[in-house]
Amino acid sequence: MKIGVITGTTRPGNVGSFVGKWVAETLADRTDVTIVPVAVADFDLDLLNEPTHPGAANGNYENPKTQKWAAEIAQLDGFLFITPEYNAAPPAAFKNAFDLLFAEWTEKPVGFVGYSYHGAENAIKHWRDIVAIVKMKAVDSQVMLNLGTETVVDGKFQAAEGQAENLNKLLDEVISQLS
Secondary structure (H helix, E strand, C coil): CEEEEEECCCCCCCCHHHHHHHHHHHHCCCCCCEEEEEEHHHHCCCCCCCCCCHHHHCCCCCCHHHHHHHHHHHCCCEEEEEEECECCECCHHHHHHHHCCCCCCCCCEEEEEEEECCCCHHHHHHHHHHHHHCCCEEEEEEEEEECCCCEEECCEEECCCCHHHHHHHHHHHHHHCCC
């Protein structure tokens, strides 16, 4: 089983890159899954630049950037979305990356790791509504990181005590949706 840890921000100097790395490193010792770090920023995706609606495309995309993105997502069995909260919502670049595809997301489980000064609670609420449209299986648990108390120190994200355990429980729920 391959679980994609998708870091959704593309903002230069973002904290999300450190959070995504913390998530991947925290889960790296798991023997029941393969953790695959994926950064939306690495794909340089165009804004809704597919002539055919993703729901009708059935995985057939024309834009080479979308094709590369679709191939990366299609190989994954489930996901952890690493999402910041921008103005009480997920970042536009992450939503665009999601909207470019359809079949690659459908029926797959997803869990959420949110980070902001309030743990990205609103962004996660939005994501739950969004993923339901493509019939993803959003798990109940979530990990909410508070940037007021959890932050980057010397190039490493420092999560609060207990967050690694919360993260592993979240992944357990994602895995349970695969059986």
